[in-house]
Amino acid sequence: MSLFLHKLLVAETDNTLTQMFRYLIVGGIAFLADYSLLYILTEGLHLHYLLSATVSFVAGLIVNYLISTLWIFRHSKLNNRMAEFAVYAIIGVVGLLFNNLLMYLFTDCLNIHYMLSKLITAALVMCWNFLGRKYILFNTK
Numbered sequence: 286m287s288l289f290l291h292k293l294l295v296a297e298t299d300n301t302l303t304q305m306f307r308y309l310i311v312g313g314i315a316f317l318a319d320y321s322l323l324y325i326l327t328e329g330l331h332l333h334y335l336l337s338a339t340v341s342f343v344a345g346l347i348v349n350y351l352i353s354t355l356w357i358f359r360h361s362k363l364n365n366r367m368a369e370f371a372v373y374a375i376i377g378v379v380g381l382l383f384n385n386l387l388m389y390l391f392t393d394c395l396n397i398h399y400m401l402s403k404l405i406t407a408a409l410v411m412c413w414n415f416l417g418r419k420y421i422l423f424n425t426k
Contacts, residue, residue, distance in 0.1 A: 293306065294307075297359055297360075299360075301419070304357050304358070304415075304419060305415060307356060307357045308353070308357055308411075308415045311349055311352045311353050311356065311357060312349065312411050312414075312415075314348060314349075315345040315346070315348040315349035315352070316345060316407050316411075318341075318344050318345050318348045319341045319342055319344060319345030319348075319403075319407070320341070320400075320403060320404075320407070321341075322337070322340065322341035322344050322345075323337050323338055323341040323399075323400070323403055324400065326340055326341060327399065334388070334392065334399040335385055335388060335389065338384060338385060338388050338399075338403065339381065339385065342377075342380075342381050342384050343377075343381070346373075346374065346377040346380075346381075349377075349414070350370060350373050350374075350377075353418070354369075358418065358419070358422070358423035360423065361422060361423055362422060362423070362424070363422070369422065372421070372422050373418065373422060376413075376414060376417040376418055376421060376422065377414065379413065379417065380410045380413050380414045380417075383406075383409065383410050383413060384406055384407075384410050387402070387405070387406040387409060387410070388402050388403065388406050391405060391406065
């Protein structure tokens with residue numbers, strides 16, 4: 286493996302661009318879990334899309350946390366994993382509030398299909414989640 290790929294994909298890093306690249310990959314994986322579950326809960330179980338969006342967002346949050354702490358943000362300001370997850374989750378809850386507000390605005394107010402609303406919303410919320418987690422929780426400088 287080249288040195289560049291090793292730095293980009295394997296080595297520990299505090300480089301914001303490398304972390305953002307990795308976060309896009311992790312976010313993509315978490316998004317697939319979130320998006321798939323949103324569809325299954327709404328179409329398969331006939332739950333209201335906002336309830337489905339909440340449940341699926343939490344599932345994506347857990348996937349994101351597990352992969353992020355193993356691969357992207359290896360050093361936390363906190364030494365306690367439970368406290369770390371609590372702060373991670375609080376940042377995620379703010380993201381969930383953005384998620385549901387934007388989903389409602391796009392779907393109910395602008396009449397955009399809920400699955401397309403989710404695509405737009407996910408991109409916006411991902412920016413909040415990355416910046417919040419990097420600078421509030423994992424910035425050890």
